[in-house]
Amino acid sequence: MDKIVKMTALVAPMDRxxxxxxxxxxxxxxxSIKRTxxxxxxxxxxxxxxxxxxxxxxSNRPLRKDFVLNQSRYQGAKVLLARENFGCGSSREHAPxxxxxxxFDVVIAPSFADIFFNNCFKNGIMxxxxxxxxxxxxxxxxxxxxxxxLTVDLESQKIIKPSGEEIPxxxxxxxxxxxxxxxxxxxxxxxxxxxxxxxxAKRRQEAPWLFSDA
Amino acid sequence: MSAKTLYDKxxxxxxxxxxxxxxxxIYIDRQLLHEVxxxxxxxxxxxxxxxxxxxxxxxxxxxxxVPTTDLTGGIASIKDPVSxxxxxxxxxxxxxxxxxxxxxxxxxxxxxxVVGPEEGATLPGMTVVCxxxxxxxxxxxxxxxxxxxxxEVEHVLATQCLIQKKMKNMLIxxxxxxxxxxxxxxxxLAIIGKIGTAGGNGHAxxxxxQVFRDMSIxxxxxxxxxxxxAGARVGLVAVDEKTIEYVQGRxxxxxxxxxxxxxxxxxxxxxDADAHFDKVVELDGSVIEPQVSWGTSPEMVLDVNxxxxxxxxxxxxVKADGIQRALDYMGLKPNTAIKDIPAEYVFIGSCTNxxxxxxxxxxxxxxxRKIANSVELALAVPGSGLVKQQAEAEGLDKIFIEAGFEWRxxxxxxxxxxxxxxxxxxxxxxxxxxxxxxxxxGAGGRTHLVSPEMAAAAAxxxxxxxxxxxxxxxx
Numbered sequence: 068m069d070k071i072v073k074m075t076a077l078v079a080p081m082d083r084x085x086x087x088x089x090x091x092x093x094x095x096x097x098x099s100i101k102r103t104x105x106x107x108x109x110x111x112x113x114x115x116x117x118x119x120x121x122x123x124x125x126s127n128r129p130l131r132k133d134f135v136l137n138q139s140r141y142q143g144a145k146v147l148l149a150r151e152n153f154g155c156g157s158s159r160e161h162a163p164x165x166x167x168x169x170x171f172d173v174v175i176a177p178s179f180a181d182i183f184f185n186n187c188f189k190n191g192i193m194x195x196x197x198x199x200x201x202x203x204x205x206x207x208x209x210x211x212x213x214x215x216x217l218t219v220d221l222e223s224q225k226i227i228k229p230s231g232e233e234i235p236x237x238x239x240x241x242x243x244x245x246x247x248x249x250x251x252x253x254x255x256x257x258x259x260x261x262x263x264x265x266x267x268a269k270r271r272q273e274a275p276w277l278f279s280d281a
Numbered sequence: 282m283s284a285k286t287l288y289d290k291x292x293x294x295x296x297x298x299x300x301x302x303x304x305x306x307i308y309i310d311r312q313l314l315h316e317v318x319x320x321x322x323x324x325x326x327x328x329x330x331x332x333x334x335x336x337x338x339x340x341x342x343x344x345x346x347v348p349t350t351d352l353t354g355g356i357a358s359i360k361d362p363v364s365x366x367x368x369x370x371x372x373x374x375x376x377x378x379x380x381x382x383x384x385x386x387x388x389x390x391x392x393x394x395v396v397g398p399e400e401g402a403t404l405p406g407m408t409v410v411c412x413x414x415x416x417x418x419x420x421x422x423x424x425x426x427x428x429x430x431x432x433e434v435e436h437v438l439a440t441q442c443l444i445q446k447k448m449k450n451m452l453i454x455x456x457x458x459x460x461x462x463x464x465x466x467x468x469x470l471a472i473i474g475k476i477g478t479a480g481g482n483g484h485a486x487x488x489x490x491q492v493f494r495d496m497s498i499x500x501x502x503x504x505x506x507x508x509x510x511a512g513a514r515v516g517l518v519a520v521d522e523k524t525i526e527y528v529q530g531r532x533x534x535x536x537x538x539x540x541x542x543x544x545x546x547x548x549x550x551x552x553d554a555d556a557h558f559d560k561v562v563e564l565d566g567s568v569i570e571p572q573v574s575w576g577t578s579p580e581m582v583l584d585v586n587x588x589x590x591x592x593x594x595x596x597x598x599v600k601a602d603g604i605q606r607a608l609d610y611m612g613l614k615p616n617t618a619i620k621d622i623p624a625e626y627v628f629i630g631s632c633t634n635x636x637x638x639x640x641x642x643x644x645x646x647x648x649x650r651k652i653a654n655s656v657e658l659a660l661a662v663p664g665s666g667l668v669k670q671q672a673e674a675e676g677l678d679k680i681f682i683e684a685g686f687e688w689r690x691x692x693x694x695x696x697x698x699x700x701x702x703x704x705x706x707x708x709x710x711x712x713x714x715x716x717x718x719x720x721x722x723g724a725g726g727r728t729h730l731v732s733p734e735m736a737a738a739a740a741x742x743x744x745x746x747x748x749x750x751x752x753x754x755x756x
Contacts (some may be wrong), residue, residue: 083606084599085478085578089718094699098346098363100320100370102431118724121363150599152479155512156718157697158414159318160430180481181448181514182414182428189432219589239446241304253329256306256440259298263334263442266297266308275308276535276543277407279337 070249071191074172075218076145077175079136080209086149087156088183096121105161106168109137140213149176154183154194163190173219175226177202188242189252191196193221195236221247284553286450287517288485291550295408297442306442310407311424313393314341314380315698316371318412322435323374325356333378334441340402341375342383343368344392344625344701348598349662349689355386364700378438388551389692391665394418394632398502399665401531405458405520405547410437415632417508421501421521422528423550425485428509431693448515449559451484452552455492457567458701464642464750465500466713466732468492469507470572476562479511485561487552488518494568498527499638508632510579519551557607574717574730581717582730583619583657585747589755591615610719611727612707614645620746624739626710627652627659627686628722631696634713635664639733642674644680646737646751653683659686660702662694664728698723711739 069105096108098121105176107125112118114136116129130137136144147166153176154162166174172192177199179187189193197205209215218227221243226234245252256263271278285293297306302441319341333339346364356372357363368385375382381397383389390396394415398404405450410416412434419426429443429486436480437443453472473480493501501518508516518524525544527533535543561693581604583589589608592615595601608615613622627642629635640663645720652659663669669691672678678688695702696714698721704710706725714721717728731739738748 084603087578087716087718089697089716089721093720094697097317097699098361098367100367101326102321102324112720112724152482152512156414156509156716157477158428158430160321160412160414160432163430168389177480178479180479180512182430186430186432189430234550235542239304240302241300241444252444253331253439254438256436256444258441260307261304262298263308267441268589270308274543274546276404276405276539 071172071179071193071221071246073218073220073222074145075216076172077141078146078148078209078215078217078251079130079144080206081149082206083137084150085152088154088159088162089156091154091162092159095119097159097161101170102164105165106170109165109169110134129276143170145170146175146217146219147171147175148202148209151177151199153179155180158182160186160189163187163192167192175202175205188246188274191246193246195226195238197234197236201234215218284556286448286552286556286558287423287487287519287550288425288515289556292405292447295425296407299405302568303446304641305445307408307445309410309437309441309443310338311403311409312339312373312437313397313409313411314339314434315345315411315413316343316367317345318431319374319434320367320370321431322376322412322438325435326438331439333380333438336379337369338441339380339438341371341380342390342393342396343371343385345693345697346387348694348700349692349694349702352385352690360701372493388666388670391668392635392693392752393633394506395635395664395668398422399531399667400515401528401534404534405524405530405550410443414509415506417516418502418506418632420505420508420517421498422517422524423518423547425515427514429553448485449483450557451481451486451513451560451562452492452558453486453488453562455488455564455566456490457492457565459492459566459569460735462752463569463571464732464734465496465503467569467572468566469504469573470579470582470730471569472564473507473511473579474572475564476511478510478578478580479512481508481511484513485515485517486511486513488516490566493518494521497635497638498523502634502636503655507579510715520547563737571732571735571748573735574728575611575613575619576604576718577610578607579715579717581607585619585735585745587619589613589615589617589619599704620744622646623655623709623744624711625655625708625727626704627736628658628662628695628710628712628714628738629733629736630660630664630694631714632664632693633715634733635662635668637668637671639713642676643733643737646734646741646748647684650684650741652740655743656685657708659690659740660695661686662689663691665691695722697721704728706742711736711745
């Protein structure tokens, strides 16, 4: 997994609450057996005039001009600014895969749905929770100023505005460590094999019915 | 030792290790696998040269992509080549890694969240995971069940553990007695209407109170299934005599001495009397009415006698904008009566409401009646081959067919329309599924979430109605 340390990037606003993972990546694209290639279908129903299919040539499809990510001023954005409960609904990891494939490395919102939040960290996306009032202020700034960028510094846990003003953010230590070092969860957990085996030995005594070879 | 909630007990019993910051490894007793969220996990294992930690804890069945029409050709009967590859890939992975699969054509095949409890593959006191947010369902038998992403599916395959931080405890207490015609689906929709789709974020919800004590296990499965629609990954109901009776004698349930030991352990799977909950929500069950969702989020739900909201009356700008967006998508005007909304499509199925009690309840409404001429398609899709077989043994299939329904084969079907069962754009559907998101049942489709009884009554009337008028004999 790529390391994330510090980045400065254009911000795109997704100004609606409860954006669900069905909207982020509609079901017809979940039929892929790969992890990549979902970017062109990110927000497919909001982004295109027609209904996309897995075999559609996306470069030829009619775009909805009023959809925010289709506006020229937001091309190249790597930070998505969102409203409350972003990523609710289905557990599909295709949602962070699509966001990442499109180019987003950071999503900022007042709150996230739990499963989506977890899935982001597994894919090198930083979901950052900020106070609703601060998020509101960022929306106003993004709308007011074309080319609005934010610097996200994971090392010092700060977002830095163009004015130099800093917004600290919370992130749990383990997840920060994994993102900073591009670590693989499975490798880390397998480092605790002896603990897992010790648990199994104890559990097998307490609840033998859970071990069908017991 | 201090008093514990049911969630605390399940968590403690599965804790392998915990770091100083609270990041923990918890042991997983059962992983259910389906074709949509597992291929990349198996691919990851292969690429890293890893093997599953404990093969016997995994159970696979295809459900999202399977056709509900003619299945005599097996996998070859899937016309969409991309869907077919996904179902084939599940089979190949199961064979390669030695995992049991209930494949297409097996009577036990069905929706993972119907199959698990039906087989006794999800038991009280277990930790259960699946790459599917509706895994919360299994909490109905006192299991700690999490919906997870594909990276976590791979992690559980490789390590038998899940990296977690402990959630907070939330109790939703519904006391009193439900009115006739008010179902578990109405209870959970009313709860979501009250606390909102983010109300349970970060929490494990335990459903307590007389309403859930009185409820059948299948009803509890319906309620826990939709915990995720209230934002909670985990829904739970305490183990009682009903749970034990439900679990006994199922293929994967313990037998002999193991059974006796298990029952003794399971009877402790309830919150201690003075356990602490971080959040408590109380509802009066006796005033809950049949529910119908009107908008594009499960929290946009009303009593059947209600009228859809008017954004002009909402002071919060983000909320007013959300209401307007939902009205536009649903093709509804502010203040429209729920009963004036047509039901052009009807879908009885999904992991929420596709068990035998659901079909019995809907059949009671449909018996001796016909669906309205204005209904373009009414689908009944059992949750598993065994549910279908049982329903047919009881003659329920004939009641559905005589009323004008299509009686289909098991799968997720029109809940999310990954197979051929799609809700056309602009059509309103009375659906027993769990999500009314934009495009969920088909691009542009308009979903209204209801109970099986309410869906059956809407099918007969051609628009939403109060099922209680139908249960009392009159129309």
